[in-house]
Every structure is written in C-alpha cells, then in structure tokens.
Amino acid sequence: MSNTPAATRRLVLRLGALVPLAWAIALLFVPYGLLLVQSFWRLDHGVLTPGFTLDNYRRLVGTSLYPRTILYSAVTALWVTGGALLLAYPLAYLLAFKVRRHRDLLYLAVIIPLWVSYVVRAYAWKIILGQQGILNGLLLSLGLIREPLSVLLYSRWAVIVALTHIYTPFALMPIFAVLEAIPAPLREASQDLYAGRWRTFLHVTLPLSLPGVLAGATFAFVLSMGDFLAPQLLGGNDSALMVSNLVWSLFGVAYNWPLGAAVAVVMLGLTLALLTLTGALERGGSGR
Amino acid sequence: MSDPLLRLVDLSKRFGQVTALDGISLDVAGGEFLTVLGASGSGKTTTLRLIAGFEPPTAGQILMDGADIARLPPYRRDVNTVFQQYALFPHLTVRENVGYGLRMRRVVRPEIEQRVTEALALVRLGDLGARRPRQLSGGQQQRVALARALVNRPRLLLLDEPLGALDLKLRRAMQLELKQLQTRVGITFVYVTHDQEEALTMSDRIALMRNGRLEQLGTPEAIYHRPRTRYVADFIGETNLLAGKVLGANGGRVTIEVGGATLRAIAGETAPSAGADIWLSVRPERLAVGPRGEVAPDRNQLDGVVTDVVFMGAGTRVFVTLADATRAVAHRPPGDAPAPGTPVAVEWPVDAGVLLRE
Numbered sequence: 303m304s305n306t307p308a309a310t311r312r313l314v315l316r317l318g319a320l321v322p323l324a325w326a327i328a329l330l331f332v333p334y335g336l337l338l339v340q341s342f343w344r345l346d347h348g349v350l351t352p353g354f355t356l357d358n359y360r361r362l363v364g365t366s367l368y369p370r371t372i373l374y375s376a377v378t379a380l381w382v383t384g385g386a387l388l389l390a391y392p393l394a395y396l397l398a399f400k401v402r403r404h405r406d407l408l409y410l411a412v413i414i415p416l417w418v419s420y421v422v423r424a425y426a427w428k429i430i431l432g433q434q435g436i437l438n439g440l441l442l443s444l445g446l447i448r449e450p451l452s453v454l455l456y457s458r459w460a461v462i463v464a465l466t467h468i469y470t471p472f473a474l475m476p477i478f479a480v481l482e483a484i485p486a487p488l489r490e491a492s493q494d495l496y497a498g499r500w501r502t503f504l505h506v507t508l509p510l511s512l513p514g515v516l517a518g519a520t521f522a523f524v525l526s527m528g529d530f531l532a533p534q535l536l537g538g539n540d541s542a543l544m545v546s547n548l549v550w551s552l553f554g555v556a557y558n559w560p561l562g563a564a565v566a567v568v569m570l571g572l573t574l575a576l577l578t579l580t581g582a583l584e585r586g587g588s589g590r
Numbered sequence: 591m592s593d594p595l596l597r598l599v600d601l602s603k604r605f606g607q608v609t610a611l612d613g614i615s616l617d618v619a620g621g622e623f624l625t626v627l628g629a630s631g632s633g634k635t636t637t638l639r640l641i642a643g644f645e646p647p648t649a650g651q652i653l654m655d656g657a658d659i660a661r662l663p664p665y666r667r668d669v670n671t672v673f674q675q676y677a678l679f680p681h682l683t684v685r686e687n688v689g690y691g692l693r694m695r696r697v698v699r700p701e702i703e704q705r706v707t708e709a710l711a712l713v714r715l716g717d718l719g720a721r722r723p724r725q726l727s728g729g730q731q732q733r734v735a736l737a738r739a740l741v742n743r744p745r746l747l748l749l750d751e752p753l754g755a756l757d758l759k760l761r762r763a764m765q766l767e768l769k770q771l772q773t774r775v776g777i778t779f780v781y782v783t784h785d786q787e788e789a790l791t792m793s794d795r796i797a798l799m800r801n802g803r804l805e806q807l808g809t810p811e812a813i814y815h816r817p818r819t820r821y822v823a824d825f826i827g828e829t830n831l832l833a834g835k836v837l838g839a840n841g842g843r844v845t846i847e848v849g850g851a852t853l854r855a856i857a858g859e860t861a862p863s864a865g866a867d868i869w870l871s872v873r874p875e876r877l878a879v880g881p882r883g884e885v886a887p888d889r890n891q892l893d894g895v896v897t898d899v900v901f902m903g904a905g906t907r908v909f910v911t912l913a914d915a916t917r918a919v920a921h922r923p924p925g926d927a928p929a930p931g932t933p934v935a936v937e938w939p940v941d942a943g944v945l946l947r948e
Contacts, residue, residue, distance in 0.1 A: 485675070485677065487673045487674075487675060487677035488677050488679060490642075490644050490664070490671075490673070490677070491671070491673060491677040491678075491679070492679075492690070492694075493643075493644075493663065493664040493665050494642060494643075494644075494664050494665070494669075494670055494671045495665075495670070495690050495691035495694055495738070495742070496665045496691055496694040496695050496742075497665055497690075497694040498663070498665050501694060505690075505694075506679060509681045510680070510681055
C-alpha cells in the first residue's frame, strides 16, 4: 500500500485528538454527571442510598441558610469584581497606551503572581493582616492605634481584599488585550474631531473596551464566587464562609453528600447561566 | 497671492536618531488643492501628522493665518483629517460618526441633525445613516470618513492616502469626485499620496518630497514638463534618461554629448558649465521612431535598434536599444511601430529635452 505512512499519520492524529477528549470526559463530565445523579439520592440513617428524590433541592430552597449563603457569596464576589476592575482597568490602560519601554516586563510583573501558589498568596494576607501582622505593626509605629486591631483578619473584608488581589490579573488580561487592539488612528480621529483626552476615553476607548471589561468581570466574579480557600484561611468565623465552604462541610463534616451535590449543582447552574448571559452580551456588543 | 492659509517654516521632525522631516518650508493658499507626493519614508505622512497635531515638531513653525499652531493639541486646531484606513468608530452608526465632531463642539442637536444630513447627501450616502461602518463597502466607508471631516467645515482638510485601499477603477472615479467636491466646498486640501498619477490628476500644486526634504514644488504641468532633478523626472510619469556631458552653452540652448552623439537641449534653471555631467530627460510621448536620415534643424536624433514592441490598447510602446546600449521607450499611436530588429533613429524636438542635475 502506497499511502501507508499517510494513513498511519492520520490514525495517530485521530488517536491524539482522542486524548484531550478522554481527559475531559474522565475528569470533567463523569464527575459532574455523578454529582448530578447523587443530588437526587438520599441519606438513610447516615447511609448513602441511591434513588430519585427532590428532597435535597426542597431543603436547599426551604432552609434560609443555603439561599442566604449563595447570596452572600454573590455579593462578596461582586465586591471582588468591582475592586478587581478598579485596579485592573487603569493598570491595563497604562500598559496599553502610556508605557513604551519595558512594557512586556511590566505585563510580566502583573502575570508573575499567577505562578505563585494560590495558597501562598492567600497566606500572605494572613501575615499582612494578622494581629502581629505588618499592617498592625505599621499602624502601631505610626501611632495611629494603641493596640493591634483584630478586626483586620478573619472578616469578610479580609476575604474580599485577598480575593481582589488574587483575581485582579484575571480581570487585567482581557482588558489589556482589548485596549491594545484598539487601532491608534481611532483615538487620533477622536482628538482630530475636537474631543480632548478625557472625552476621547469616554466616547471611544471605554465603549470599545467594554467586551474586555465584561470578560474580566466574568472571570473575577465566577472565580471568586466559587472560591473556597481564602474564606477558609481569612474568613474565620462561620458568618464569613462562602458557598464553597458550605459544600465542603456538607461533603466532609456532615457527610451529607446528596445535599452537598444539590448545592453544587445549583451553583454550577447559576455559573453556567451567568457565562451564557455575558457571552451573549459580548457577542451582541461586538456584532452590532 | 494673498496671505497663505497655511505656512510651514523650516519644519523638522526627528524620531530618535532618524530624521523624518528635514526643514520643510511651504505655503498653502486658501482654497488650494496641494498634494504632498513622495515614496514611503519621504516624510509626507509625517508632514501631515505635524499639521494635524498628532506629533509635535522638533523644530520650526506651523502658521495658520499667521498664528503658530505647532504646539496646539489636535482638538484645538481648525483642521480635520481623513485617515488612510478611514478610522471610523466601529461602535457608532454612520450618522453618529459624521456627527461626532459637531457633538464634541457642543453644537445643538437640531443643527447637528441637519448638517449630518447635508454632509451625507454631499457624499451621496443619504440612505445609509443608520448602518454601522462594518456594514459598508470600502468606497462607502471612504465617503463616510470624508463626510465626517467636511461636516465640521474646517479651514483645512488633510487627507492621508484616502484612496489607497480602493481598487483601481473606484480610485479613478473617486479622484474626479474628490476634486469636484473640493472645488464645490472651497475647502483647502492637503492631500498625501505616493501615487504620482493621482497627484497629477487632482492637484493645483504638487510638493514632491524626498528623504524628508522638499525636492520640487510646482503645478503638475511644471513638475511633469520641467522637473528640476533626475529624481523628479523619474518619479513623475515615465521618462527616458540619457547620461551626458555638457559641451557648451549658447543663449538658452545647451549642447551636450550623449554616447558619442551631439545633442541640443533647453537650459534649465541653472545654466550648466562645460564639462559637467548631466542627465537629459525626454518623455516617451515626445519620442518619434523612424528611419535614419537627415536631422531637422530643431530636432535631436540618436541611432538604435528596435528590441520590443508592446501593444497597450490605446497605443504601442516601442523599446529601442541605443548605440550606447541605453534602452529608450517611445509611446506611439497604434500601427506606427516598426518590427523588432529594425535599425531606426529616435527623434525628438530640442525643446522636449530637459537637462537635469543628478
């Protein structure tokens, strides 16, 4: 057969394409499927019992703890999203338009923290915000306070600050990409048509960067809403716990897998709905 | 000429070590269509960007009505620009694009609406106002860009290769239309292009640039028929360049020696001295190709052999290799072409030859 090498190569390529597919099936779709199935199971005297019941979902909706925690997580995630955008946008703007030399280096400086383990970054805030921490030390030595503040750490705000720090690069990257792609003549044309720098930003740069802002906001919101470690490390008391911590304790401490699975499924549904919505907004925005 | 609308005085621009513009001085009269012509890197676009205000000059002045605007930001200049790739705002409709400048100047809404409608009618785009730029063809986008600038009624309109992205046929049509439009609205145009044909078609005057300097400034006719340097003759249109030596000058006539033959030509602006190396430029349409023989008193003649005859529709191009191996080209009417290999003489009137410095 004359086409053997080509046929072999095609076969190898096809098999090669199967690897990521198998990976996604084994590690993504199968666990999600199991989660969905288990959310309809029930706990019979502490024993996981297969079956089909909507009890878990009824309990989820009926107990104020679960909707409240989801809402609480969403509001926390909103604060994080707002903070990340406020930090990321000006920085992305500077990188895209103002910095000429060392631009790649500065961009790298923004990205490098992503290479540091998440736990290390969350833990760093413990060191900064703790009773014996850097911030308290600074405030003490400045004479602004007499005794170390204990409210800095183990609060909702500690979680928000840490999550903002951790997810700002995720918000920055899409914003920077969009800003950088705006052709320079567009901003020149605006100035040529009597708009100063501020009005050029308001009428040209900002509207054209909105798809990036939306993408960055989606990243920051979805990632921080599902976050689990920062509230665990920095949230302290139970009132500052987020929905992921709840799922974790349902699976781990309470051994109520069906209820935990139901909460997880609801969260997954909410997240997918949000992604679909922002995706549609982005397409609508650019397809006009 | 009354006081110029725009006057560039010794304008220079350096980018780091690179000198993009090296001391340009130039007057533009009100209502004039001036084309800044040059190869890429000649400084033509830099000139435009300095006038628009996108770059500050390194040295020199930009006077508009006598006032130096060189340090004003673009939004404080009574100048508008039509950009090379149009630079239309993709998130705004055609009407919003055209009305942008008026809105930024805080013109009242009814007046904006009226002037936008007029401007769109002027460029014959009346019914496309609700579209987005990406829904328009290249030619239509070009018109929107034009309307967006003209609607502000600037004193001066800058155009940066506005037809460069269009195909040849559309470009020809737009050349005429632009010229007519300019005459109608009476706005001064400074038009940048690398296309010499475009420059010849539309301009009142052409400023030909080379390496950041002004090589020659004049009407299209003057630049075509009386180029000052070899570069200009070569850049504008097609020409035959013959290398020669000056033998002597007598009155307005100069005798030169080209490849062993003695020729006569009209002295240019500078009377060349005997013994100087010089170029003789003769346009192809002034060259006749015929049998060798007597030379008429007011004509020059060189012997050669026809090498190629190229049919071009409206005429033929006859390539002749001269005695000194130089290739000459003549444009002849159809049917007036000897066969390749024929020994011939090329002939031209003495006043058709222009003497050029290097």
